[in-house]
Amino acid sequence: MLQLKNLTCGYGALQAVHGLDLDIPEGCVFALLGPNGAGKSSTLMSIAGHVDVFSGQIIFDGQDITAMPARERVRQGIAIAPEGRRLFPDLTVIENLTVGGYSRPAAREKANREMVFDLFPRLAERQTSHAGALSGGEQQMLAIGRALMTEPKFLMIDEVSLGLMPKVVDICYNAVSHLRSKGMTILLVEQNTSRALAVADRVCVLESGSPVWQGTAEDARQDSSLIDAFLGLSKEDAA
Template sequence: MLELKGLTCGYGRFVAVRDLSFTVRRGEAMAVLGANGAGKTSTLMAIAGQVAVQSGAILFDGEDITALSPMARCARGLALAPEGRRLFRDLTVRENLVVGGYVRAARATAANMDKVLALFPRLEERLDNLAGSLSGGEQQMAAIGRAMMAEPRLLLIDEVSLGLMPKNVDICYEALDALRRAGLTIVLIEQSLERVLDMVDHVCVLESGSLAWAGTAADARGNPDVIRAYMGGVHG
């Protein structure tokens, strides 16, 4: 479903990711791991169209979407729950969800909102609160919910558990697991290695902007190469 072919991307002259290639098949979940500054977020943002691609290609369902706007990518079924959640803080949770579903027909909004509330029942009582007033866990739920309002076929999610209480991490992972079992393709970035390996099918590890290791989640578990790359090479 998603294929990166020799992706090089960055900011101005700075290259954040160099010659990265991987494939994610339909219905799979893939984790992108690596130390801080390895290029994980840049990779995700490039797939979403938020970071300039300097060379290489991004294929989505066989179509080259490298030059498409973020808007066009969203319309094709890509949705992003970004690092730091980036909710629209001055809008209510309900309004954030409406924005998430903006690319779909207005008549689908109510049904999609019901699905999001079934996934995260806690949001129901917070629907009319400003997003800026939510706790970290609620913000992550709202960010995932907002992305789901776009009826995505591929969900990109950055730092699922960062800064969340364990209970909220559980809620978010249970929701992601339910979505994956329902057939959604997911690419996620995560700091918590053990947690993410329980959920994903494949792992790719980045080191200094390049692919350091790729394989199945089962092969990644306890693999010293993965741990070394994940820790930024400090142990080896």
């Protein structure tokens, strides 16, 4: 569904990612792992169209979208729940969801909203609350829900579990598993590597903007040198 071909991207004169090749099959959960500053978020934002691409290509569903505006990428089926959530704090839950679905026909808004509420029942309970008054976990659910309002084929979630209580992390990962069961392709950035490896099909590890390892999640769990050098997992977590 998505290919990055020798992608180099960044901000102004700063190159955040260098020569990245990825091939993400349809229906796959793909985890992008690595330390802070490795270029993970920059990769996601370049796919979404919010970071400059200096060289290389982004191919989505067989089409070169490297120069495509961000709003058109949304219409093509790419959505992101960004790091920091970036909600509209003075708008309610429902209003944030409505904004998320702006690119889709209004006639489908109610059905899409009900789908989000089925996935995250807590949002249904808080639907008239302002986003700024939600807990961190509720805000993360809303960020994912807002992305789902675009009816994506390809969903990116940046820092799924950062700062969240374990119960909320479970809710978010249950949602990821449910969406994959429906055929959605998902790209995750995650600091909690054990949770990412538990749900992912494939993995790419970045360091200093460059890929240092790619393979299946099962191979990543069993590669002791990879775990020691980059993933920081205990033997129990890896198992």
